[in-house]
Amino acid sequence: MRYCKYCNLHYNTPLDHCLFCNNELTKTNLENSQQMMEQTYLYPEFQKRKNSKRFLLRLYTFLGLIAIITCVYLDLSNHLEKGLSWSRYVISPIAYLLFFMSIITSSKKSIQKIIYLSYLTLLFLVYLGSIGDSSVWSIEFVMPLGLISINITMLFFLLIKKRRHHDYAIYSMLTSIIGMLPIILLFTHRLTYTWPTITCFLYSLTTFLGILIFTPEATKEELKRRLHL
Amino acid sequence: MKRKNYWYPVDNAGKIFPAVSKDSRSSVFRLSFYLTQNIQPTLLEQAVNEVLPRFETFAVELKSGLFWNYLSPNKHQFRVKSEPSIMCKYVPASKNYGYLFNVYYYENKITLETFHSLSDGTGAMEFLKSITYRYCCLCGYQMEHEGLIRSHIPFSSKENQDMFCNEYDKSKKKNLKEEPAYHLNGEKFADHFSLCIRAQVDTEQLLTLTRSLNVTIGEYVTALLAYSIYTQNVDCRKSKKPIKLFVPVNLRKYFPSNTLRNFSLYIKATYDPRLDWTFESMLSETKRQFLEQLNKEDLHGRINSNVWIEKSLFIKILPLALKNLAFKLGYYYLAENISTYAISNLGPVSLPEDMKAFIKDVEFSIGGTNMAISSIHSHTNIMLNTEWKDLGYISHFIKCLVDSGLKVNIDTNYREGLDEIL
Numbered sequence: 001m002r003y004c005k006y007c008n009l010h011y012n013t014p015l016d017h018c019l020f021c022n023n024e025l026t027k028t029n030l031e032n033s034q035q036m037m038e039q040t041y042l043y044p045e046f047q048k049r050k051n052s053k054r055f056l057l058r059l060y061t062f063l064g065l066i067a068i069i070t071c072v073y074l075d076l077s078n079h080l081e082k083g084l085s086w087s088r089y090v091i092s093p094i095a096y097l098l099f100f101m102s103i104i105t106s107s108k109k110s111i112q113k114i115i116y117l118s119y120l121t122l123l124f125l126v127y128l129g130s131i132g133d134s135s136v137w138s139i140e141f142v143m144p145l146g147l148i149s150i151n152i153t154m155l156f157f158l159l160i161k162k163r164r165h166h167d168y169a170i171y172s173m174l175t176s177i178i179g180m181l182p183i184i185l186l187f188t189h190r191l192t193y194t195w196p197t198i199t200c201f202l203y204s205l206t207t208f209l210g211i212l213i214f215t216p217e218a219t220k221e222e223l224k225r226r227l228h229l
Numbered sequence: 230m231k232r233k234n235y236w237y238p239v240d241n242a243g244k245i246f247p248a249v250s251k252d253s254r255s256s257v258f259r260l261s262f263y264l265t266q267n268i269q270p271t272l273l274e275q276a277v278n279e280v281l282p283r284f285e286t287f288a289v290e291l292k293s294g295l296f297w298n299y300l301s302p303n304k305h306q307f308r309v310k311s312e313p314s315i316m317c318k319y320v321p322a323s324k325n326y327g328y329l330f331n332v333y334y335y336e337n338k339i340t341l342e343t344f345h346s347l348s349d350g351t352g353a354m355e356f357l358k359s360i361t362y363r364y365c366c367l368c369g370y371q372m373e374h375e376g377l378i379r380s381h382i383p384f385s386s387k388e389n390q391d392m393f394c395n396e397y398d399k400s401k402k403k404n405l406k407e408e409p410a411y412h413l414n415g416e417k418f419a420d421h422f423s424l425c426i427r428a429q430v431d432t433e434q435l436l437t438l439t440r441s442l443n444v445t446i447g448e449y450v451t452a453l454l455a456y457s458i459y460t461q462n463v464d465c466r467k468s469k470k471p472i473k474l475f476v477p478v479n480l481r482k483y484f485p486s487n488t489l490r491n492f493s494l495y496i497k498a499t500y501d502p503r504l505d506w507t508f509e510s511m512l513s514e515t516k517r518q519f520l521e522q523l524n525k526e527d528l529h530g531r532i533n534s535n536v537w538i539e540k541s542l543f544i545k546i547l548p549l550a551l552k553n554l555a556f557k558l559g560y561y562y563l564a565e566n567i568s569t570y571a572i573s574n575l576g577p578v579s580l581p582e583d584m585k586a587f588i589k590d591v592e593f594s595i596g597g598t599n600m601a602i603s604s605i606h607s608h609t610n611i612m613l614n615t616e617w618k619d620l621g622y623i624s625h626f627i628k629c630l631v632d633s634g635l636k637v638n639i640d641t642n643y644r645e646g647l648d649e650i651l
Contacts, residue, residue, distance in 0.1 A: 001638075008631045010638045012429075016645055019426065020624040042263075042427075043642035044335055046314040049420055107321030163304065167292070225236050225301065226294040229545045 003028045013041055053105050060101060064094040088131045096124040111157065111164075115171060118153065119178075122146040139185070140193045144200035147179040151207055158211075166222040169211055173219070176211070179204030235285055237300045241393035241536050242491035243346035245564075247291055247298050248556035250344070252421050254565075255319035255596060258350060258573075260357050260603075261340040263590035268334040269368070274309045276364035277332050281307055283380045284356050286389050286489045287347060290327030293549055298346075303327045312340055316423050316614065316642065317596025332360065337589070339364065345491070350575050350593065351479055352489035355379040358580065365587050372583035385487070392492040393536050396484055396529065402537055403530030407567040410473035411465055411502060413458070413598060415619045423596050424620075428611040428627055429638040432577075432604050438633050444516055446602070447574050450611065451476060451498050451519075452512040453629055454572065454600060454622070459511070461621035465502045472500045475571045476519075480532070483525045494531055495571075496522040508629075571595065577604040618648075 002011035002025035004018035010028070017024055068091050075087035084091075103116045122143065129138020154175045158168040183201040185191060211219060239247070246256040281288045289300035305326035312335035322329055322344075329344040330353075341357040348356070359380035365372060374381040379388075418424060439449045451474050458472055459465055465472065475495040486492060498515045500506065521527075538544060547555070575593045585606070593603035594612045601612045611630075613623050630637050 007628065008637075009627065010636065012638050012640045013643075015641070015643070019639065019641060019643055020620065020627065040336065041642075041644065042336075042338065042640050043316075043425070044312050044314045045644060046422060046642070046647055107323050109323050109327075166301075221234065225292070225299050227296065228238060228294060228299060229296055 001028045002026065057101055057105060061098060064098055068094055089128075092124060092127055092131070096120065111168070111171065114153070115150070115175070118146075118150045122150070136192055139189075140191055141196050144182050144196040147175075147182065148200050148203050151175050151179050151204055155207060165215065166219075169215055169219045170222050170226055172211055173208060176204040176208035180208070235302060235389075237286070237289070237389065237490075238391070239291070239298050239300060239346050240391040240490045240492075241532075241539055242349070242493070244297070244539065245556045245560055246344065246346045248553040249560040250319055252319050255317050255421075256345045257317040257319060257342050257596060258345065258353070258601070259317050259340055259342045259592070259594040259596065260350065260353055260575075261338050261592040261594075262357065262361050262588050263592070264337045264339065264361070264365075265587050265589055267337050268339055268364075270309055270311075270334050272367045273332065273334055273339060273360075273364055274307070276360050276367055277307050277309060280356075280359045280363050280380050283359070283384065284489065285384075286352070287328075287330060287343075287356055289329065289347070291322055291329060291346065296545060296547070296549055296552070298549065300347075307332070309334060311335065312338070314642070315421060316425055316594055317342060318421075330356075338592075347491075348489055349477070349479075349491045349493045350573065351481060351493070352491070354575065354578065355489055358578075361588070362581075362584060365584065370583075370587065373581055375581040377579055377581050379489075388487055388489045390486065390488050391490060392480065392484060392486050392488050393532055395486075396532050397536040397540070398529070398533055399537055399540070400533075401526075401530055402534045403527070405531065405534045405563070407563065409470050409566045410499075410569045411458075411468045411470040412569060413462065413617055413619075413622075414464070415617050417616045418618060421616070423598070423614045423616050425594060425642045426613045426615075426620075426623055426627070427592065427640040428613065428630060429608050429640065430611065430630065430635045432607055432609045434635050435609055438635065442512060444512060445519075446609070447476060447572070448512065448515045448519055450574075450600070450602065451572055452508065452515040454570065454626055455498060455500050455515070456506065456508045456511045457622040457625040457629070458569065459500065459502055459506055461625045468502050470502075472502055473567060473569050474498045475568045477571070477573045478523065478528065479576075480528060483528055494528055494535075496528075497568075570598065570600070572600045572602070574602040575604075576602075580605075 002015060003009070004011070004021065004023060004025055006021045006023050007018055009018065011025055015025060071087040071090045072084065075084055079085060099120055100117065103113055103120065106113070108116070125142045125146065126138045129135045129142060151172070154168065154172040158165065158172050161168055180201050182197050186194060186197055191197060250256040288303055290303040291298055292301050303326070305328070307328060308326070309332045312333035320331060325331060329347045331342045333340040333342065339357070339361055341353055341360070343353040359378050362372065362374065362378045363380065376382065435446060439446050442449065455472050455474055475497050477493045477495050480492045480494055481488070496519065498518050500511060500514065544552070573593070573595055578591050580588060588605065590610070591603050591605040592610055592612060593601040594614055595601050596614055598615045598617060600614070603610050613626070615623060627637060
């Protein structure tokens with residue numbers, strides 16, 4: 001045991017100096033070789049963490065913002081009256097990558113990350129299509145087929161991960177509901193190619209009803225939990 | 230019989246923590262037992278996994294609903310880990326197989342760190358006692374549990390009750406309006422490091438001292454800490470904001486219950502720093518304020534007000550994402566902003582006679598900048614945690630203990646040269 005004669009404190013920890021007055025600690029008379037052996041630190045040694053992931057995210061955010069501001073300035077300085085044109089092709093992938101990286105580095109569950117990343121990618125592709133001359137490929141093909149892909153992925157997880165069936169049933173139901181939404185476009189827009197949107201709607205509806213019918217009790221229970229007030 | 234498909238809404242006290250917790254505010258507290266011999270990790274892991282199914286409220290994971298979070302069974306194998314150097318560290322549940330608690334080992338120490346949404350100190354201590362008891366049994370020791378080890382007592386659904394909702398009576402609410410409090414300031418340690426200084430004193434000596442002053446240990450320690458902050462922090466006396474020390478109260482003493490979930494509420498000691506205080510005047514003021522607040526009626530009123538917020542229709546139907554935003558704001562204005570410091574007293578830990586021989590010491594810590602007190606055998610551990618580099622008020626607090634005639638033994642997680650990297 002160590003002792004600070006200035007503060008009148010006994011130390012169980014093998015420090016050389018007093019924590020409060022910084023004077024050298026003396027060994028008490030009681031201290032023999034066995035006690036010396038026993039006197040150890042009660043807590044593990046602090047080790048500084050290297051948070052390179054966070055640093056890279058910050059660096060990318062910084063560089064991305066600089067690139068966005070520069071592009072917007074250059075774009076607007078040439079065609080202020082037309083608004084943003086080519087710079088949107090630069091801004092959108094930078095923003096996409098930024099969101100992508102923040103989702104990847106977040107503490108969410110893997111399945112949630114997959115869902116968020118899938119929808120983010122889909123949104124990015126649809127936006128990319130919408131800023132071009134023709135949005136047909138993105139709105140009429142990429143969006144419905146992408147939503148079907150997400151639904152199939154969720155159904156795949158639902159079927160193979162029996163242990164988390166309740167969770168995945170809800171995720172599948174949610175993706176199915178989202179998959180049914182593009183049908184609205186059929187009524188509000190004149191779509192050139194209607195079959196992908198109709199297929200997406202029918203597939204999503206089938207999945208939704210399938211989950212409701214084949215796992216009614218489990219889904220009902222999970223829904224009750226998720227919606228409890 | 231063991232249930233498989235149970236679930237719980239998070240209790241009233243725990244609802245806010247999932248929304249506001251992060252690296253710098255972990256909402257985690259720590260309980261440790263120091264054993265007489267070094268820990269064998271494989272046996273410890275086996276002990277946790279054998280005990281865990283009995284503790285339904287711990288064998289859970291946090292899930293998000295549309296309106297509220299809830300706790301759902303977690304069937305993953307639990308893994309124990311070597312103790313990290315940061316106390317009460319924030320560990321996202323996704324990195325811990327969804328579990329909201331961690332069991333660590335270091336030399337002869339078993340540590341349980343629990344996220345506050347799960348339980349309070351009393352509930353977590355029951356869990357740690359059961360783990361340690363089972364661990365000792367697995368090491369080959371024969372022990373009688375004497376009815377003090379929860380895992381050996383038949384399961385009762387009362388253990389899982391949300392006592393806040395059980396005791397709710399909307400007709401007896403109390404006004405919860407609070408003014409902002411003075412805050413400690415200065416330079417913080419890097420990497421959310423919390424320096425711990427454990428002052429170990431003889432319980433009998435401490436009781437003799439507090440009895441001579443006609444106060445309880447809690448009142449004495451609260452007044453002494455307030456006085457240390459008042460005298461050592463230069464800007465404190467100029468501050469218009471009062472020093473407010475928050476002291477959690479175990480409500481099981483006032484509303485009989487054996488729940489393992491959160492069932493504690495704070496009382497507070499408030500001091501105007503512009504007044505001329507002596508330690509004696511602070512002590513008598515603390516005693517008066519404790520007496521005023523520590524009664525069943527007052528505590529019940531505060532439970533009702535807290536639960537009333539949760540029960541109001543507007544709050545209920547607000548989607549979780551919006552609630553989380555509201556929680557963040559609410560936590561700042563109704564918890565962080567109104568508190569200078571928190572002092573939690575777990576009291577003496579009761580163990581079966583056979584087990585006492587294997588437990589050398591107990592430790593309770595809330596991490597961050599807080600104080601936690603626990604007692605075992607014949608000594609009391611006063612654990613002072615701080616994120617601030619200025620140790621003036623802690624130094625003064627300990628000096629006062631020494632000057633009162635107590636023999637103080639210090640333990641710390643500080644090591645020579647640490648200040649160079651922090």
